[in-house]
Amino acid sequence: MRQTITKGTSRRQLVAVTKKIEGALISESPDAAALCREVRNELVLGEDEARRFLRRIVLDLNAAYFPAINTVDLMMTDRCTLACTYCFERRMTVKHEMTAETARAAVDFLVDYSGKAEKLYLCLFGGEPLMNFGVMQDCVAYAGKRVAAAGKKVRFDITTNGTLLTEETLDFFAAHGILPLLSVDGLAESHDSCRVDHAGNGSFARVGRAIELVFRKHNYVGVRMTVMPRNVPRFYDDIVGLHKLGVRSFLVGAAIGSDWPDDLMDFYGSELRRVLEWRDREAPKVRLTGDFEGKASHGVFGCRAGRNAVTVSTTGEISACATILGLNSVNLVKKLGDVEFGLTHFRHRFEFATAFRVKENCEKCGIAADYPGGCYANNYEETGDLYLPSLGRYRFEKIRCSHGLVQGAATQ
Numbered sequence: 456m457r458q459t460i461t462k463g464t465s466r467r468q469l470v471a472v473t474k475k476i477e478g479a480l481i482s483e484s485p486d487a488a489a490l491c492r493e494v495r496n497e498l499v500l501g502e503d504e505a506r507r508f509l510r511r512i513v514l515d516l517n518a519a520y521f522p523a524i525n526t527v528d529l530m531m532t533d534r535c536t537l538a539c540t541y542c543f544e545r546r547m548t549v550k551h552e553m554t555a556e557t558a559r560a561a562v563d564f565l566v567d568y569s570g571k572a573e574k575l576y577l578c579l580f581g582g583e584p585l586m587n588f589g590v591m592q593d594c595v596a597y598a599g600k601r602v603a604a605a606g607k608k609v610r611f612d613i614t615t616n617g618t619l620l621t622e623e624t625l626d627f628f629a630a631h632g633i634l635p636l637l638s639v640d641g642l643a644e645s646h647d648s649c650r651v652d653h654a655g656n657g658s659f660a661r662v663g664r665a666i667e668l669v670f671r672k673h674n675y676v677g678v679r680m681t682v683m684p685r686n687v688p689r690f691y692d693d694i695v696g697l698h699k700l701g702v703r704s705f706l707v708g709a710a711i712g713s714d715w716p717d718d719l720m721d722f723y724g725s726e727l728r729r730v731l732e733w734r735d736r737e738a739p740k741v742r743l744t745g746d747f748e749g750k751a752s753h754g755v756f757g758c759r760a761g762r763n764a765v766t767v768s769t770t771g772e773i774s775a776c777a778t779i780l781g782l783n784s785v786n787l788v789k790k791l792g793d794v795e796f797g798l799t800h801f802r803h804r805f806e807f808a809t810a811f812r813v814k815e816n817c818e819k820c821g822i823a824a825d826y827p828g829g830c831y832a833n834n835y836e837e838t839g840d841l842y843l844p845s846l847g848r849y850r851f852e853k854i855r856c857s858h859g860l861v862q863g864a865a866t867q
């Protein structure tokens with residue numbers, strides 16, 4: 456492509472424009488459309504050619520300085536059949552649906568930014584992603600072909616509240632090797648305490664039917680469970696009860712932004728341990744992840760958000776992760792770019808890829824030696840800054856450690 460451009464353009468012109476682009480990309484808020492206009496005027500290009508030129512330069516610079524992207528979460532829709540009380544989607548003032556064009560552009564983005572990664576992951580997310588089932592089907596078919604043509608493999612995941620699951624949707628998932636992850640917070644009392652519909656009615660009866668459907672099809676059900684402080688006393692019984700209904704995999708996460716008194720958090724730590732002991736004793740094949748795992752161990756600072764994983768919004772903007780996107784969907788917090796031009800916001804990409812700012816702040820607080828930065832979204836909710844560590848999260852890691860759930864993490 457650059458060869459085509461160079462036919463009518465001097466090398467000096469090309470170098471000057473490239474330098475200008477590089478300079479703009481490290482500003483706080485690059486304007487890709489304006490840059491594209493400049494490229495067009497200065498190199499006397501057609502609109503499409505100018506876009507391709509800019510996209511290519513952005514891609515090459517990302518490849519030169521940052522890790523490849525192997526995971527993209529796609530926000531298929533901002534709408535939902537439910538209105539859970541803690542949902543970040545509730546903050547979204549304008550609700551969009553992702554179009555087939557945006558979904559395909561997101562797939563192209565993933566393939567282009569995947570470097571040497573051979574296994575790619577596309578997570579179908581929302582809102583309730585099944586509210587946009589037609590676009591989802593198109594996207595899965597397109598991704599299958601596009602990724603195979605690049606000599607790579609793709610795995611799809613979907614997180615759904617289960618209210619729209621049918622035999623038809625499950626057949627579609629089965630045909631593409633997709634095992635849906637159901638959002639379930641426990642048995643009826645726990646689940647219905649927050650997971651309500653738009654009229655305020657609990658949704659457990661509907662999700663119970665979804666568990667039954669998935670179990671009949673796959674003989675295996677996985678759930679994503681958010682633990683609210685008020686549900687901790689029922690946590691153990693919820694896990695054992697859901698297991699009886701067919702759930703075999705639990706991805707569990709405490710709602711850290713809620714109010715957690717020390718003694719309750721400590722009790723939650725002991726209940727996590729109790730569940731692990733139950734699993735080892737009575738259900739050894741059950742998979743327990745999330746808060747059960749030792750993720751606070753040393754190694755890389757920060758999480759994978761913006762490093763090798765990103766989220767594409769319904770309108771095609773790119774954020775470091777779905778939860779960060781939900782912090783402000785109108786003016787993205789630390790936006791990374793969009794599917795049209797790629798990861799244009801270099802300054803933000805650098806901050807996520809290196810985690811240097813969160814590390815620096817953890818060092819200032821004296822916690823860096825035994826805490827690898829936690830969750831950017833938790834940080835923001837507690838401190839108003841993605842890179843200022845949430846001491847609530849730190850406290851939680853200490854408690855998990857005291858119950859033997861985290862190796863080599865905070866102990867003082």
Ligand code: SF4
Pocket residue numbers: 535536537538539541542543544545581582583616638650
């Ligand atoms: S099901 Fe998920 S997207 Fe829908 S309201 Fe609940 S938390 Fe939000």
Ligand code: SF4
Pocket residue numbers: 758759760776777778779829830831832833
């Ligand atoms: S910022 Fe938090 S929610 Fe987002 S990927 Fe990192 S740990 Fe997960």
